[in-house]
Amino acid sequence: MIQQNHKRGLWATRMGFILAASGSAVGLGNVWKFPYITGQNGGGAFVLVYLICIALVGLPIMLAEFTIGRKTSLNPVGAFYELRPGTPWVGIGFMGVLAGFLILSFYGVVGGWTLAYMVNALTHSLDQFTNPAEAGKFFGSFIGNTGEVIFYHAAFMGLTIAIVIKGVHGGIEKACEILMPTLVLMLIILMIRALTLDGAMEGLKFYLYPDFSKLSGEAILLAMGQAFFSLSLGMGAMITYGSYLPPQENLTSATLYVVLFDTLIALLMGLVIFPAVFAMGLEPTGGPGLVFSVLPAVFTGMPLGWAASILFFILLAIAALTSAISLLEVVVAYFIDQKGWERKKAVLTMGLVIFAIGIPSGLSFGLLAGFKPLGMNFFDHIDNIATNYLLPIGGMMTAVFVGWIWGTEEAHKEIERHETTFRWAAYWEFVVRYIAPVAVAIVFITKIIPSS
Ligand code: PFF
Numbered sequence: 001m002i003q004q005n006h007k008r009g010l011w012a013t014r015m016g017f018i019l020a021a022s023g024s025a026v027g028l029g030n031v032w033k034f035p036y037i038t039g040q041n042g043g044g045a046f047v048l049v050y051l052i053c054i055a056l057v058g059l060p061i062m063l064a065e066f067t068i069g070r071k072t073s074l075n076p077v078g079a080f081y082e083l084r085p086g087t088p089w090v091g092i093g094f095m096g097v098l099a100g101f102l103i104l105s106f107y108g109v110v111g112g113w114t115l116a117y118m119v120n121a122l123t124h125s126l127d128q129f130t131n132p133a134e135a136g137k138f139f140g141s142f143i144g145n146t147g148e149v150i151f152y153h154a155a156f157m158g159l160t161i162a163i164v165i166k167g168v169h170g171g172i173e174k175a176c177e178i179l180m181p182t183l184v185l186m187l188i189i190l191m192i193r194a195l196t197l198d199g200a201m202e203g204l205k206f207y208l209y210p211d212f213s214k215l216s217g218e219a220i221l222l223a224m225g226q227a228f229f230s231l232s233l234g235m236g237a238m239i240t241y242g243s244y245l246p247p248q249e250n251l252t253s254a255t256l257y258v259v260l261f262d263t264l265i266a267l268l269m270g271l272v273i274f275p276a277v278f279a280m281g282l283e284p285t286g287g288p289g290l291v292f293s294v295l296p297a298v299f300t301g302m303p304l305g306w307a308a309s310i311l312f313f314i315l316l317a318i319a320a321l322t323s324a325i326s327l328l329e330v331v332v333a334y335f336i337d338q339k340g341w342e343r344k345k346a347v348l349t350m351g352l353v354i355f356a357i358g359i360p361s362g363l364s365f366g367l368l369a370g371f372k373p374l375g376m377n378f379f380d381h382i383d384n385i386a387t388n389y390l391l392p393i394g395g396m397m398t399a400v401f402v403g404w405i406w407g408t409e410e411a412h413k414e415i416e417r418h419e420t421t422f423r424w425a426a427y428w429e430f431v432v433r434y435i436a437p438v439a440v441a442i443v444f445i446t447k448i449i450p451s452s
Pocket residue numbers: 024025026027028029030103229230231232233235237323324326327
């Protein structure tokens with residue numbers, strides 16, 4: 001195994017690292033998916049379950065990933081190999097790199113949609129819809145338009161490549177230091193706009209009223225899956241970001257900040273979307289439609305809606321971009337560490353290959369819409385394999401690895417390298433060994449049994 005650490009780079013500041021890791025976590029999962037699944041699954045009751053999943057599974061696994069990364073200063077494949085050479089555990093690393101590859105292939109397509117909507121908002125092309133049906137028709141014809149979809153997909157991947165090619169500090173850290181505060185500022189402005197609309201209270205009620213009767217077993221599975229995807233866990237993204245940490249970094253507080261930040265952004269997003277949707281007298285319909293088909297109609301109907309629309313779609317594009325960066329970095333780090341490639345070669349080659357693999361996903365709603373092996377289009381298949389299988393298996397195996405194979409004692413030593421005292425060590429050791437693997441296994445088994 002090649003280890004050329006001089007080629008890898010390091011975060012320059014603690015803040016830069018926290019913003020980059022938060023940038024990875026805060027993505028389409030927070031802005032689009034969280035509010036929608038919360039609204040459909042019992043509002044406040046679902047939020048409660050989600051928070052429990054974050055505390056029992058998300059938090060411990062994130063700390064486990066950061067710890068593996070900082071201990072080894074390597075990508076996921078190199079990291080598992082270094083800690084247990086010659087064992088099958090390296091497979092978890094390979095699965096992670098594969099997941100990064102697959103997720104980015106379709107995430108880049110949706111990233112392209114966000115760029116297109118940003119441009120449409122800026123050129124006032126979205127200001128014409130008086131109802132969601134019109135906005136939905138516009139969305140449907142856009143995602144079916146081969147030329148436009150590929151153009152924006154390429155543009156989004158181009159941006160991702162341009163940032164990652166500049167390296168950990170010069171590219172990722174600098175970009176996130178600008179983009180993340182911008183995102184927060186936009187979110188606050190949008191929240192104020194949404195909450196001061198007449199009729200905003202109805203939306204708040206729908207969003208936060210804890211309706212325990214809607215809290216099905218399915219909702220609990222959704223909450224767990226969402227916790228993984230939202231925190232970027234299970235594929236070594238946080239191992240990779242942790243691997244660029246200098247040894248004196250306090251891992252436990254960094255974990256708390258990133259988890260808190262991600263959760264807060266998800267919760268606040270709901271405070272933007274539901275008050276706005278309800279105040280405009282619209283229905284919070286589900287699926288990808290909420291952001292792309294309903295919101296443009298919401299913005300058209302509200303005072304200063306054009307400005308809100310511009311801010312929202314810029315925010316969405318930023319959220320997608322800072323997550324895409326981390327997905328590409330996992331793949332790139334593998335080729336730099338394990339294959340000895342130069343960063344430039346790794347970024348350009350893998351960026352282009354991932355773009356190419358993403359093309360059929362991009363065409364899944366147009367040219368290839370009729371191609372549905374096993375009842376799902378290409379886009380949904382890739383999403384399903386990566387999100388529903390690779391991430392939970394990867395996360396569970398990471399917990400088992402740290403809890404039982406590498407051992408919490410070794411991990412604890414790494415966490416306490418230099419003078420930090422790990423105050424919640426007993427809690428972490430317990431959840432990482434027992435709760436997290438068992439919880440993921442239960443969720444995973446329940447998920448696959450009904451379909452088998
Ligand atoms: N956390 C991102 C989101 O919420 O959209 C998605 C993601 C990014 C998942 C990076 C996994 C990952 F490694």
